[in-house]
Amino acid sequence: MTILELDSVSKTYGSQVVSKEISMRIEPGTIHGLLGPNGAGKTTLLRMMATITKPDSGHICFLGEPLVDVHAHQMGYMPEERGLYKRMSVVDQLLFFAEIRGLSRSEAQGEIRQWMHRLQMTDWINSSSTQGIKNRVKQSKKLEELSKGMAQKLQFLCTIIHKPKLLILDEPFSGFDPVNADLIRDIILDLKNQGTAVVFSTHRMDNIESLCDDITLINQGAPLFQGKTMEVRRSQFAGHYDLAIDEDQVEPEAPQRWLQHSRLVRAFKNPEGNWVHRFQCDAEFSSQHLLKLGSEAGRIVHFAEHIPSIHDIFVQSVQSQNHE
Amino acid sequence: MNKIGIIFRREYLSRIRNKSFIVMTLIGPFLLALFYGGMIWVGTEAVNSTEDGGPKKVTITGQYPGLTSVGPSESFAFQNTGNDLESTKALLNEGSIDVILDIQDLGQGSLDSVTAYSTQSLSLRQERELRSHLELQLHRNQLQSMGLDPLALDSLRQGVELHCQTLSDTGDAQNSATTLKSGVGFVMAFLIYLFIFLYGSMVMRGALEEKTNRIVEVIISSVRPFELMMGKILGVAAVGLTQFLVWIAMGAGLITGLSRFFGPQMQQGLQNTQSMQGSGSQALQTSISLWDQFHSLPFGKIIFVFVLFFLGGYLLYSSLFAAIGAAASQDTDVQSFMLPVSLPLVFGLLIAQASVIQAPHGSLATWFSYIPLTSPIVMVVRSPFDVSWLEIAGSAILLYSTFIAMVYLAAKIYRIGLLKYGKKPTWKDLYLWIRQSN
Known part of the structure; x- marks a missing residue:
């Protein structure tokens, strides 16, 4: 079943039309790239998908149902402008984001342990603690103690910790060094193979061609090209x-x-x-x-x-x- | 746990784990005591400082039959040299005297024509003292000229101690205790004022911080702005209550400790005083009377009204403060919105001072105790003065209804403002955000 379907979605801020009659389908186990110059309306479109703002006209359906706030539990959204609580510990932040997205505390603790290991973040917590994640909370590093790259990794982890069905990422690779960008890219591909639908915006064309099954190119709020990446390229032969x-x-x-x-x-x-x-x-x-x-x-x-x-x-x- | 609960817990735990919160909770009462102690000291010092250097020398010039000689007052010593004004001015410039009082007889029996010359301006208190002392002297001189002895007349005056009692419907008489009621009302109103500003601005800073940290976009993809706002407001309220409870516990512990340590000595001292002066001691009588009045206050009602309006006021104002925090992009944007929002609260305190004490059941006090933006202050100050339950209920319903309406509007500003960066919003922008559907 289609994860997310947009049907003639439009959005206006004041006199400026930021999204104009956009339709698209995002299928499970696929990666959809959203392309467009600065100010094309990519972020507005992603925000509408993530239930942050609502379209003025048109419809958005999530798993066949009209999109409502409660569907946000099944989505992971990472905005372009990243931000976390500076004085909060790493584990506290992860627990908080997992809980507001519907995971129970014990489920969240299990996921945190697993992901921190995979993302090589275990050294961010005091390893001398052997009494479970609950006791490590007080001993894990605070955000203000992390480098920018480490904070980016934490932000990404906060987005996927609750195993979303749809991952919405606004410029996911900006700010990552090549090693960490590859790590994030591998995780995105893994999630795709597990059936997660991913939609992301980017300016990096290499990512689009190597990662995306489908693309939508928008300019001035309206779609210019849409379809399978290779088909779009072929259509321009x-x-x-x-x-x-x-x-x-x-x-x-x-x-x-x-x-x-x-x-x-x-x-x-x-x-x-x-x-x-x-x-x-x-x-x-x-x-x-x-x-x-x-x-x-x-x-x-x-x-x-x-x-x-x-x-x-x-x-x-x-x-x-x-x-x- | 629901979303409001999760936000509430994060707000509460992150704040009470903060070192600055712990330090402020522990030393806050001492700082407050130091502040008030300092104010009292400064006040006392100001009075004492006027007495330094002894009374000021005042030379009277001019002629007025009623004031040929004036006795000394608290701050002034008078002399009448008979010299003219110009030659006396030279003495003033030399510093031999402090003030010249030039009294001219205009033949109208009036003291309007008195002029005081001094090299340094007289204080308000000194001006007042000079005026009232001259009036008293004139009054006594006139009595003497009529053949009456002013001292004998003074001795005829008798003090009256007025005991005000209020009668209930059942006919029971109770002490009015107006001064005490005013004091209790003001302390409670000031606490509400302090709490709203202290913790309301904490809510505002929290919203602003989340916005400038850019974390808010992540949160509102999972939590509705209304839930985020309510969780924050309630979380900060719990932080404030925790701080208050710790202070109350510290205060109670201190009083218990002191009474255990000094109690037996104080008891002994009181017994000694009683045996030396008898039970009719003025100070003791006043203490007993104050204690009786204190007991006669309707404490159940006062505390109920305090809690009801304390919560209602905090919720109403903190939702406004949260909306301001969400609308602003930086600290400087906040100032222009803060003034109009906090003005009704300050106005409430002024109304309480100016009107409630004069006429707690007057129309001004009554109306402002109904208006939701001022009722958390004015109704609380009125509450010890036998306000009917009907009035309290009506005012509370208005307050809480306004809170719900305000939360609805503030949540709309919050929802849109959180995603607006850069340009400082105007009042017109806020209006448009409220009208905007999402």
Whole structure:
């Protein structure tokens, strides 16, 4: 069953429309990436999903039921601006967040023990205490004693401690060093494999392509593209093909000839040091024609269709819409 | 445990575990005692300081038949040299005298034409003393001129001790004890005032801190803003009550300890005094009378009204303070909202001082004891003065109804304000937030 379904959701603050007729479905065991430039309305959309604010029009359903406050127990929400109680101990914070999300104290204590071990946070509590988590509460570190990275890890743990069915993360990787970012990424993938639905916003395109099953690109509050990550990329395929010839076995005049070719889009050096020529193919000038052209010029070391990256789609779409 | 309970527990435990709370709870009463002790000392010192250097020398110039010679007063010694004003001014500038009192006979029998010259301004108390002393002298001189002996007339005056009693419906007479009732009422009202400001601002700072820490967005994804606000208000109230209880226990312990230690000696001292002066001692009579009056107070009713209005007032004001904390983005934003919200409370205290003592059942005192923003102060001050149960119930219903309405409005401001950062909100913004659906 679909975890979260948005149907023509709109939200306005004063005269500014921050979400315009947005629809999306988030399925269990999938990761949904929310993309958009600053001020596109990503946070507002995530807040509506997390029951913090309500849409002015449209409907949001959680597991088939109209979304209400009580569903928040089954969600984990981590806002972009992180914050915890400075003078509260690590374990106290975890217990507090687990309890307000419906876990009993004993359930929470079991989860805390397990997660702190996994996230290598056990040294944040005095290990000499062997009388159970309850007695460790007073001995665990306070937030103000933790580094920024450690506090980020704690914040993430507070979000997932109650085993939510839906995880809503606003820029989850910002502030993490590469090691901890990988750790969080692995946990997100684990949770996904266990059936948790994840929706997150990010500016990091590498995360989108490697993590997300589905994406929604929004600009000025309205969706530009939506769908499976690969399908979205494919939908933007413009018939471009990349061709690279071995530099040592190339007909001497071929590169110069290609630069004047009417179908050439651009030429650039790839990381291996070979010149790559990108051609526009269509019915008149097919990929077969291009392949033949290449093979006549020398030994082909690279020939592939150029499917635009999410980054390219993002930049081009947003720029063209903003120029309109 | 429900959400309000979880928030309540976090607020309560995190605050009472705080070192500053423990230190303040232990030394608070001593600081308060030191403060009041200091005030009394300063007051006493101010009176004593005027007596330093002996009475001021006053030279009378001019002519007025009724005041040719004036006897000394508490702070002034008078002399009449017969010199004119200009030559006496030279003496004032030299510092040989302190004040010149120039009295001109305008032939109207009035003292309006008296002028006091001094190099340093006279205090209000000295001005008052000079005026009343001259009036007394004039009065005595006029009596003498009529052939009457002022001292003989004074001796004819007799003091009257008025015992005020109030009659109940059953005809039982009870001591009115107006002074004591006023005192008890004021102490209770001041406690409420102190508690509301102290702990209401704690609620406000808590809301502001959660907002500036950005933790609030995480919390309100799981807890409704109303629950967060109520949990915070009740948690802080419990912190305040704990502090009060500790202070009461400390006070009771101190009194018990002192009475055990000094009790037998005091008892012996009292017996000695009685045997030396007899049972008619003025001080002893006053103490016994005060004790009787104290016992005659309707304590059950007073305590009930105190608790009822104490809670109602705290809940009403702390919900407003919480909304202010949620609306503000930083400490400086708070000031502009604090003044109008705290003004009715200060006004209540002024009404209690100005009106309740003069006429506890007058229309001004009665009306302000019904208005919810002032009733926690005014009704409590009125409560020892035989206020009817009907009035108390009506005022309490109004207070608690306003609290519920205010919590509803404050929760709306709280809900929206918590997520607003940066721009300082205006009153118009708050109004729009209240009108906004979510």
